[in-house]
Amino acid sequence: MILFTDLDGTLFNDNKEFTSGNRDAINRALDQGHQVVISTGRPLVSAKLQAETLQLDREGCYVIAFNGGEIYDFSAGKSIYKKTIPLDQVKYVFQEAESFGLHCQTYDDKQILCTRASDEVKRYHASTKVPFRVVPDVIEALPSPPCKMIVISFTDHEKLLRFRDATASWASGKLDRFFSNDWYLEHVPVGVSKGTAVRYLCEYLHADLADTIAVGDAENDIPMIQTAGLGVAMKNADAAVKEAADWVTTRDNNQDGVAEIIERYLLKPSLGQPF
Numbered sequence: 699m700i701l702f703t704d705l706d707g708t709l710f711n712d713n714k715e716f717t718s719g720n721r722d723a724i725n726r727a728l729d730q731g732h733q734v735v736i737s738t739g740r741p742l743v744s745a746k747l748q749a750e751t752l753q754l755d756r757e758g759c760y761v762i763a764f765n766g767g768e769i770y771d772f773s774a775g776k777s778i779y780k781k782t783i784p785l786d787q788v789k790y791v792f793q794e795a796e797s798f799g800l801h802c803q804t805y806d807d808k809q810i811l812c813t814r815a816s817d818e819v820k821r822y823h824a825s826t827k828v829p830f831r832v833v834p835d836v837i838e839a840l841p842s843p844p845c846k847m848i849v850i851s852f853t854d855h856e857k858l859l860r861f862r863d864a865t866a867s868w869a870s871g872k873l874d875r876f877f878s879n880d881w882y883l884e885h886v887p888v889g890v891s892k893g894t895a896v897r898y899l900c901e902y903l904h905a906d907l908a909d910t911i912a913v914g915d916a917e918n919d920i921p922m923i924q925t926a927g928l929g930v931a932m933k934n935a936d937a938a939v940k941e942a943a944d945w946v947t948t949r950d951n952n953q954d955g956v957a958e959i960i961e962r963y964l965l966k967p968s969l970g971q972p973f
Contacts, residue, residue: 699964700733700905702762702896702922703956704914705740705748706825707879708932711952714825716752719954724752727964735899737762737892739878739918741805741845742770742777744828764805765878765886765918766895767845769902779898781887782843787872789837791865791885795849798861804836804844811836818850847885848878858883878918893921913959915939915951930959 703709711717724734734754738745738761745763749755749772759772769779788804792813795802801818803810810830812819819830833839851858862875862883869875873885892914900907912919912926915935920942923929931943934950947955 700735700900700903700910701727701960701964702735702737702892702910702912702926704892704916704919705736705738705745707915707934707951708913708919709736709951709956717954719957721752723954723957723960723965724754727960730965732964733758735760735762737766737895737912737914737919737922739765739846739882739884740826741810741828742768743805743808744826746770747827760899762892762895762899764845764890765876765884766890766892766921767886769895769899778902779895780845781890782845783847783873783885783887785837785840785843788840788844788847790868791847791849791873792836794865795861798857798864800857800861801850802847803830803850804840804847806839806841806844811839818852821852822850845886845890849883849885850881852881855880876917878916884918891921892919893923893925896922896925911959911963913947913956928963 709720727734736745736749740763742763745761749761755772757773761770767781768777771778792802801816803812803819810819810828811833812830815832823830874888875883875885878884896912908927910926911928912922913930914923915932920939923943929943931940931946932951932955933947940946947958949955949958
């Protein structure tokens, strides 16, 4: 079996900690021959760092970053899939976000790029440990087109909704947008999602989708939950995520909810529900 797991709000508790309960369960699953793949909205540099911390950077391990925009193969030491946003579209989103008084950021291979040291980027950095660089012109600073952008507001979700609605016509057919939490409005190339990445990786590995489990808590997790053989929502997940899932955990992300999934479906499959 392959378990695809989100990080924030799912594998990590509210303090961004990888608890001993989840760690022990993952190690037991790996020892029994199962695979665990991190699937996150975080940039690749952060996803790889978390994989190393979780000891999921070994032979045969993979990470899905940028909400499905990039897949990294640790065995090969390289990305096996990457889809990017044209620079003219990057420029437009930054300009429109600025006109709304909203923070916007994107990424190169090592860091966050933004045009000012806002409270939003400082808080994002504190949470993810991804370094940031303030530049006068993001387009000039980017060495190549990026996989995603985020428009962020920690204080005004309604402003994010207004921004999304005001730019909906322009974005149609160019970018897919969705919330990874109430504060992050993600922007990715059309067709990119965690679900697409799950399907691509299974094809790459010649693995059956029926032998996969995906777990998450937020709107950006819905595509992979609907794609996997078994889609699981955390107890603390958004209502729409629970509605899309086949099963909802009884323990939340602060109570080793991922360990509950592993114990129920990977280590004791006879006790699980058929899927």
